[in-house]
Amino acid sequence: MTMPRQIQDLSRLCIHTITTKPWSIEEAIDRYAEAGVKGITVWRDTLEGRDVSEIGDRVRSNGLEIVSLCRGGFFPSSDSQERSKALDDNREAITEAQALGAPLIVLVCGADPHQPLSESRKQIRDGIESVLPEAEAAGVKLAIEPLHPMYADTRSAVNTLQQANDMCVQIDSPWVGVALDVYHLWWDPNLESETKRCGELGKLFAFHVCDWKSPTEDMLLDRGLMGEGCIPIREIRGWVESTGFSGYSEVEIFSNRYWEIDQDHFLKQIIEAYKRNV
Amino acid sequence: MTMPRQIQDLSRLCIHTITTKPWSIEEAIDRYAEAGVKGITVWRDTLEGRDVSEIGDRVRSNGLEIVSLCRGGFFPSSDSQERSKALDDNREAITEAQALGAPLIVLVCGADPHQPLSESRKQIRDGIESVLPEAEAAGVKLAIEPLHPMYADTRSAVNTLQQANDMCVQIDSPWVGVALDVYHLWWDPNLESETKRCGELGKLFAFHVCDWKSPTEDMLLDRGLMGEGCIPIREIRGWVESTGFSGYSEVEIFSNRYWEIDQDHFLKQIIEAYKRNV
Numbered sequence: 427m428t429m430p431r432q433i434q435d436l437s438r439l440c441i442h443t444i445t446t447k448p449w450s451i452e453e454a455i456d457r458y459a460e461a462g463v464k465g466i467t468v469w470r471d472t473l474e475g476r477d478v479s480e481i482g483d484r485v486r487s488n489g490l491e492i493v494s495l496c497r498g499g500f501f502p503s504s505d506s507q508e509r510s511k512a513l514d515d516n517r518e519a520i521t522e523a524q525a526l527g528a529p530l531i532v533l534v535c536g537a538d539p540h541q542p543l544s545e546s547r548k549q550i551r552d553g554i555e556s557v558l559p560e561a562e563a564a565g566v567k568l569a570i571e572p573l574h575p576m577y578a579d580t581r582s583a584v585n586t587l588q589q590a591n592d593m594c595v596q597i598d599s600p601w602v603g604v605a606l607d608v609y610h611l612w613w614d615p616n617l618e619s620e621t622k623r624c625g626e627l628g629k630l631f632a633f634h635v636c637d638w639k640s641p642t643e644d645m646l647l648d649r650g651l652m653g654e655g656c657i658p659i660r661e662i663r664g665w666v667e668s669t670g671f672s673g674y675s676e677v678e679i680f681s682n683r684y685w686e687i688d689q690d691h692f693l694k695q696i697i698e699a700y701k702r703n704v
Numbered sequence: 705m706t707m708p709r710q711i712q713d714l715s716r717l718c719i720h721t722i723t724t725k726p727w728s729i730e731e732a733i734d735r736y737a738e739a740g741v742k743g744i745t746v747w748r749d750t751l752e753g754r755d756v757s758e759i760g761d762r763v764r765s766n767g768l769e770i771v772s773l774c775r776g777g778f779f780p781s782s783d784s785q786e787r788s789k790a791l792d793d794n795r796e797a798i799t800e801a802q803a804l805g806a807p808l809i810v811l812v813c814g815a816d817p818h819q820p821l822s823e824s825r826k827q828i829r830d831g832i833e834s835v836l837p838e839a840e841a842a843g844v845k846l847a848i849e850p851l852h853p854m855y856a857d858t859r860s861a862v863n864t865l866q867q868a869n870d871m872c873v874q875i876d877s878p879w880v881g882v883a884l885d886v887y888h889l890w891w892d893p894n895l896e897s898e899t900k901r902c903g904e905l906g907k908l909f910a911f912h913v914c915d916w917k918s919p920t921e922d923m924l925l926d927r928g929l930m931g932e933g934c935i936p937i938r939e940i941r942g943w944v945e946s947t948g949f950s951g952y953s954e955v956e957i958f959s960n961r962y963w964e965i966d967q968d969h970f971l972k973q974i975i976e977a978y979k980r981n982v
Contacts, residue, residue: 539934613856
């Protein structure tokens, strides 16, 4: 495995709207486009009160591509009414993705600390299979995002790429694949081999980047900019791309620290960090 | 797999001195013994300024058994002088364990965010192999403790039981095995199968318990008392015991919250939680 070459342009750079959370969706579209960013992943909170298909048009008329809609999931619950609500919410996300023109929904699968992980994992699979007909009818793919094990209690009972791959094999639909986020998976000794397997299965749908800071001061809202931490992002991009993946590197950073600074300045930092460290 | 029966007595209960951090080693020995606790794992910080072999005698004369000495490890560093210092420190720990009469040292293996995980993993193996002759000569075993992936940047590059098992196979010494801590490993979908494998390899040297709180408010110092969180402790004990393991369940809780309360009261809570939830 040779290290992939440094990136020279922005044609494969996508930014998640949550990364520049202080901006409205309109501001994010305009600023990303002005800066030459080519992809955008839209978080659903930004669509509140908007005509979703108009937002889709605005994205495209600015020369941007919608990479995915974030996020569906949160299927498991020890309460069956909650599970039913979650299915409704995922169906709504599929409708939104179709209206927006997003080809993919990222699934943060969910977990419930009041029931065994095995039960949550079963409910995740059941939940995905339940909404699959709607996803297929809408032409929207679903990406299981394995989350860091520190979120296994409440955010996702799918915590390794091996598990996500296994679940894709079980569900066995061309509409279901994986979103690989370096933040969640960088520590995994099986990451290289499972990335290869994910590619061979045709399941590598998305690639998310940021960095792991030492020390990490908040379990949710202290992600680092690429290069600021210890994740070997370029090496992992190499593993991803050698499967044939030619999609975007999506910058997804939750950070109280960065949300507090001037977002135009932050966008410049993101672009620089992308070129230097992805 | 049937769930193991509820524990009726304290004959397999061990407490780590760090759990009752406000107590000196002398207080811990006296209080544990009075309460009927049978095992003690001694943290090295408590031995500061003490005659270590006298402490060992005091433990035994109180009817307690020393289960292990915590901790060795922290082998990796991008600085070779630091690696050399770490080896010295591990040799000192072996000397202390022998003087104390501790049959086992728990290894928090270490990591360095300034070098690749693969390099840290190699340095861990090299480090263990370097001190192995001294461990063997002293009659002290070494237990690799895989740590939660949220510590992969600085505390341990060994983050799954599979990895720890693999490393034991590579090192291939009867003096090197594994400490299985539910806090670090509960989320792992391969935990049951790797626990079985660990037992078959004859490598299951120690079993640590506490709980994972939802939410966890501090990445290091907010562990829960057994039953306070979402870890299926009894089920995991079942997996551990069905390998033939008949050692102690060691209560190891780092908690600012519990360190602030009356430690006699806390000890009562520990014993109750042990009986009810381990």
